[in-house]
Amino acid sequence: MAAPVSIRKKVPIVPSVVCIIVAIGLVAALVYLRKPAPKNEDESGASPEARAYVRNLALSDVGMKAAENFMKQQVVEIDGKITNNGPRPLQSVDVYCLFYGIDGREIYRERVPIVRFQGSPLTSHETRGFRLPFDNLPGSWNQAMPKLVIAHIAFAG
Numbered sequence: 001m002a003a004p005v006s007i008r009k010k011v012p013i014v015p016s017v018v019c020i021i022v023a024i025g026l027v028a029a030l031v032y033l034r035k036p037a038p039k040n041e042d043e044s045g046a047s048p049e050a051r052a053y054v055r056n057l058a059l060s061d062v063g064m065k066a067a068e069n070f071m072k073q074q075v076v077e078i079d080g081k082i083t084n085n086g087p088r089p090l091q092s093v094d095v096y097c098l099f100y101g102i103d104g105r106e107i108y109r110e111r112v113p114i115v116r117f118q119g120s121p122l123t124s125h126e127t128r129g130f131r132l133p134f135d136n137l138p139g140s141w142n143q144a145m146p147k148l149v150i151a152h153i154a155f156a157g
Contacts, residue, residue, distance in 0.1 A: 056086030121156035
């Protein structure tokens with residue numbers, strides 16, 4: 001009598017590798033999404049002097065609009081005015097623009113200058129306009145006005 005022949009089924013390697021990579025990606029995404037948003041909005045290492053001066057800065061007439069750029073991409077623009085109500089001229093001012101998802105969690109943060117080093121200083125009691133374009137916002141953004149937080153102040157002179 002003949003011995004039974006054992007037949008081994010060969011498992012294709014490519015689908016197995018793809019499944020492992022997808023599983024690792026899902027775990028990494030879950031770990032990333034579960035970490036809390038940073039609470040410290042002053043990551044600039046601002047001096048105590050600059051932190052105290054923030055109360056002298058006022059943002060006004062801040063608005064948001066969407067436009068299409070020459071590459072047919074949607075660009076969100078935030079424009080407004082900044083007023084220096086304090087006694088010192090400012091060489092530069094940066095803000096964090098904090099964008100939130102529909103669940104209320106911060107999903108995107110970008111630090112942008114509203115008073116630039118190259119231009120003339122923002123003098124005492126001067127108001128100047130600014131325009132902040134964003135063309136790489138995540139699709140999960142809630143389409144609401146982002147929170148603007150003063151990130152950095154550099155004094156002139």
